[in-house]
Amino acid sequence: MKTRCLYLIAWVCLSASGLSVAAAAPLTPLQDLGRQLFLDPQLSSPPGESCASCHSPDAAFTDPRRDTPTSPGAIAGRFGNRNSPTAMYTAYSPLFQLDTDGITYEGGLFWDGRAANLENQAQGPLLNPLEMANPDKATVVNKVRAASYAPLFNSVFGPSSLSRTEPAYAMIASAIAAFERSSTFSPFSSKYDAYLAGQVKLTAAEEHGRTLFNDPTKGNCAACHPSTPASDGTPPLFTDFTYDNLGVPRNPNNPFYTLPVALNPAGVNFLDLGLGPIVGNTGDNGKFKVPTLRNIALTNPYTHNGYFQTLLGVVDFYNTRDVKPACSNPMTTENLALAQGCWPQPETAATVNHKELGNLQLSSSDESDIVAFLGTLTDGYWQTPSLSECLFNWAEGAYPSLLQPARSVTQSQAPYTYRYYKAANAYVGVSSDDNHVYYLGSDGVMQDVGALPAWLKKAGCI
Numbered sequence: 001m002k003t004r005c006l007y008l009i010a011w012v013c014l015s016a017s018g019l020s021v022a023a024a025a026p027l028t029p030l031q032d033l034g035r036q037l038f039l040d041p042q043l044s045s046p047p048g049e050s051c052a053s054c055h056s057p058d059a060a061f062t063d064p065r066r067d068t069p070t071s072p073g074a075i076a077g078r079f080g081n082r083n084s085p086t087a088m089y090t091a092y093s094p095l096f097q098l099d100t101d102g103i104t105y106e107g108g109l110f111w112d113g114r115a116a117n118l119e120n121q122a123q124g125p126l127l128n129p130l131e132m133a134n135p136d137k138a139t140v141v142n143k144v145r146a147a148s149y150a151p152l153f154n155s156v157f158g159p160s161s162l163s164r165t166e167p168a169y170a171m172i173a174s175a176i177a178a179f180e181r182s183s184t185f186s187p188f189s190s191k192y193d194a195y196l197a198g199q200v201k202l203t204a205a206e207e208h209g210r211t212l213f214n215d216p217t218k219g220n221c222a223a224c225h226p227s228t229p230a231s232d233g234t235p236p237l238f239t240d241f242t243y244d245n246l247g248v249p250r251n252p253n254n255p256f257y258t259l260p261v262a263l264n265p266a267g268v269n270f271l272d273l274g275l276g277p278i279v280g281n282t283g284d285n286g287k288f289k290v291p292t293l294r295n296i297a298l299t300n301p302y303t304h305n306g307y308f309q310t311l312l313g314v315v316d317f318y319n320t321r322d323v324k325p326a327c328s329n330p331m332t333t334e335n336l337a338l339a340q341g342c343w344p345q346p347e348t349a350a351t352v353n354h355k356e357l358g359n360l361q362l363s364s365s366d367e368s369d370i371v372a373f374l375g376t377l378t379d380g381y382w383q384t385p386s387l388s389e390c391l392f393n394w395a396e397g398a399y400p401s402l403l404q405p406a407r408s409v410t411q412s413q414a415p416y417t418y419r420y421y422k423a424a425n426a427y428v429g430v431s432s433d434d435n436h437v438y439y440l441g442s443d444g445v446m447q448d449v450g451a452l453p454a455w456l457k458k459a460g461c462i
């Protein structure tokens with residue numbers, strides 16, 4: 001009799017974790033260590049810049065400093081050459097690989113795929129002279145040895161784990177990667193997730209935008225930014241992790257152009273060739289990884305060099321790139337290009353994708369509807385307390401001997417909402433990670449008791 005048990009989950013750890021970033025599932029000690037490393041501004045040289053400076057939990061793990069298209073480094077006056085992407089949902093990127101067709105690359109991290117996985121990626125920024133700028137690995141390990149979380153490091157990795165530089169540096173990266181794999185980075189809690197679960201209707205504009213997004217003869221966006229769950233049930237990630245050249249122009253506002261010759265030998269003539277040089281194939285020049293579109297409303301500027309400030313600009317570019325005339329000045333900003341009704345020439349012309357985008361024949365209201373749809377991909381919507389409240393109230397009526405309402409405490413820490421029953425020492429919770437309900441009883445056994453929509457229906461909440 002499945003219906004007897006609500007599921008119980010280890011919700012108790014939630015309240016104890018004290019996360020200062022958007023709280024989600026309970027973190028393991030390894031993930032919590034990664035969290036502290038991720039947030040530590042002492043880990044740059046000079047101190048002051050952490051991973052979170054460019055991947056802030058308050059900005060969907062992108063750079064909250066919106067005044068430049070690329071991020072300032074720890075050393076004053078230095079800037080990176082690319083737009084800081086979100087670190088969210090990167091846990092789902094497959095290993096960098098050549099597809100079975102022998103032509104298409106997929107997976108990996110960074111805009112050009114040069115890191116195979118998160119462990120490998122996390123080793124980069126700490127030593128990058130344009131980012132956290134530590135002179136060597138030993139400097140980083142020394143800083144961790146002096147940090148308040150050094151005891152946690154030793155309890156996770158073993159007593160003398162910080163004594164040898166090479167292995168310690170790899171452990172630092174693996175703890176950060178473990179944190180990035182936690183559900184803090186992949187909550188799947190957007191309005192669109194609620195829509196897929198049958199919980200909410202989209203507005204007319206969002207719904208029309210959704211149709212255009214998916215229609216191969218209209219927006220054709222889902223060809224590269226898939227919008228339906230994978231065959232294994234993974235919710236849509238809005239990227240297929242492949243690489244493409246959209247023909248994005250050079251960005252006249254990229255501060256990297258002005259760096260001294262030692263840091264940018266090409267000066268203002270710098271060309272970002274993306275994937276090509278990584279795989280040693282000029283046919284891949286100008287290709288960049290398809291980014292996720294989850295939380296896209298929060299993560300401007302857009303594309304690898306931050307050329308676009310607005311989503312409407314991006315969508316208009318997809319729609320009219322091959323229709324509008326070329327701007328006379330190749331270094332024309334998005335603002336001016338939109339005002340002048342032109343687009344500057346691509347940064348890398350030879351490999352531009354003319355098959356799937358460039359002339360979509362969309363009206364301007366179609367463009368705004370696609371933007372409205374993109375707005376449904378912002379996390380933190382789903383898990384409405386009123387619905388979970390309704391479910392909990394019903395459960396207390398249906399299972400009075402298991403759950404004791406008089407002594408319960410309800411808490412919501414997106415993407416989790418749960419109720420703790422003191423007298424019964426039990427927890428009932430809903431998780432927007434997998435949209436399931438869980439029950440943890442006094443016997444300590446956690447049970448997944450099924451999909452949330454089914455329970456909400458049963459409870460008469462929807």
Ligand code: HEC
Nearest residue numbers: 050051054071072080082083084087109110111122125131
């Ligand atoms: C100064 C800003 C800055 C700092 C500090 C920084 N990053 Fe990044 N991060 C970037 C930029 C820019 C990129 C893209 C670089 C590229 O593609 O060449 C990036 C890429 C990434 C990616 C890959 C995202 C994807 O979709 O491929 C991850 C993950 C990431 N950073 C995590 C981290 C971690 C972990 C740290 C700390 C150890 C960190 N970053 C520190 C700016 C920064």
Ligand code: HEC
Nearest residue numbers: 219220221224244248288289290291302303304314318356
């Ligand atoms: C052929 C594959 C492809 C198609 C089709 C496609 N995209 Fe993209 N999209 C990409 C790639 C690749 C990038 C990154 C390009 C770059 O940075 O140079 C990107 C970037 C974006 C960005 C910026 C993301 C960020 O974080 O900076 C948005 C927004 C976007 N696409 C929306 C759309 C919409 C809306 C459509 C349909 C109108 C669409 N895409 C169709 C491949 C595609």
